Amino acid sequence: MRSLFGYDSQTSYLKSTKRINPTRSPFIKxxxxxxxxxxxxxxxxxxxxxxxxxxxxxxxxxxxxxxxxxxxxxxxxxxxxxxxxxxxxxxxxxxxxxxxxxxxxxxxxxxxxxxSDSVWLHHQNKPQNYSTALSTRLARAVVNIAIPSINGVNAIDPCCGIGTVLIEALSMNINIVGSDRNPLVTTGARENIAFFGFEGEVMLREIRQIKDTYDVAIIDMPYNLCSVLPFEEKLDMLLSARRIAKKVVVITIEPIDSTLREAGFNIRDRCVAKKGTFTREVIVCE
Missing domain, CATH: 3.30.2130.30 (VC0802-like)
Known part of the structure; x- marks a missing residue:
């Protein structure tokens, strides 16, 4: 609500002069x-x-x-x-x-x-899946938080995995590209995007290799069930994100504020997404 409309509503309805398509959000009925x-x-x-x-x-x-x-x-x-x-x-x-x-x-x-048409539900049926990928519902919400106004915005998901964020963004006609350093997931991302009839570029490269600049970057910090990234690697990723994008939305499973500040970011907004006992934090930085 804060990203799309500029304020929170404490009721089940919200008044606005902004004409938002309700299908954009899993939270608008x-x-x-x-x-x-x-x-x-x-x-x-x-x-x-x-x-x-x-x-x-x-x-x-x-x-x-x-x-x-x-x-x-x-x-x-x-x-x-x-x-x-x-x-x-x-x-x-x-x-x-x-x-x-x-x-x-x-x-x-x-x-x-x-x-609203819950298109994000259909995107759950992608042919390639990844155990640590965002849910399509959360991915769609994160895209809206990162890109409330889509006109003229160039976006990137530099750690795109199997393309969950890319699919939600492309379904909203957002100009976004993806990249990842893992050739297995980039192949899966391309297959998933094509499965839903979208066209999107997915490149095999590390975030440090990205030379172009973008209005927005969405980064779901990589992790696995046994460990998280070392501090130096996290800082390196965030410094690269700071270099390539004016605005960065970070999804993380661990506290990361001090690393964001060291990378030169100012935290503008944040929220928590919970699924059972599993918690992710979504942080908006500039």
């Missing part, structure tokens, strides 16, 4: 692009009366606000009452356009409705 809002339902119905939908079929749904729950019958009544004011062809099963109505903070809102 749906969006209403508000066309009209009023202090009362009757006033809102007056606003929408006579709206021409055009040739598309449509449907109106009433969304539930968790702080002010409406019963099933009441929501169906509101849907019918609002829907009857619109001029067009209704299709309750497979409408081409959906509209939603919802009461938020004492105001009734009406607008075009978009439901």
């Amino acid at each position: 749906e969006r209403i692009e508000v066309l009209y809002k009023s202090e009362s339902l009757d006033e809102l119905i007056h606003h929408v009366e006579g709206i021409e939908i055009g040739e598309d079929t449509f449907k109106v749904i009433c969304l539930e606000n968790h702080s002010n729950k409406l019963g099933f019958k009441e929501r169906r009544f509101i849907e019918r009452k609002v829907g009857l004011q619109l001029k067009g062809n209704v299709d309750l099963l497979a409408p081409q356009t959906q509209f939603a109505i919802m009461e938020v903070d004492g105001e009734w809102m009406f607008g075009e409705y978009t439901k």
Whole structure:
């Protein structure tokens, strides 16, 4: 929420002037692009009366606000009452356009409705997997944290592994390249990317060999079940990241603040991702 919208919401909804596609995030369920809002339902119905939908079929749904729950019958009544004011062809099963109505903070809102498509779930079915790879859900969230606005951004995943982050970024039309020093995983990354119909460059090289510069780098610090990287190798990686990118998002399983500071980074934001007893920290640096 802080990365995409600039602030945290303490409720189940968030108001913003930013038009974010809900499919971008595993944490956004749906969006209403508000066309009209009023202090009362009757006033809102007056606003929408006579709206021409055009040739598309449509449907109106009433969304539930968790702080002010409406019963099933009441929501169906509101849907019918609002829907009857619109001029067009209704299709309750497979409408081409959906509209939603919802009461938020004492105001009734009406607008075009978009439901999230959990594409990251489909990406779990990639042909090549790696035991320590990020989950597709976390990878998608990390991409959004690193690249909230995709226009004109050039990004890199210099330790890309089997391409979990690359796939999520490419599915959002983000300009990103990948590289890794392990030829087995770079081959797997290319296969996974092609499996979903994406096109992306994956190079076999160490982070120290990268000469180009990027707006953003996403680094999932390498580790295995028995050990983590020596301090000198971690510092070397982060110094290279500092050289090639203006902004770096680091995913780590161990405390790394002192190494980041030694590499010349300022920590701008952070969060923790947990799966059972396993914890990863996501740190935004500039």
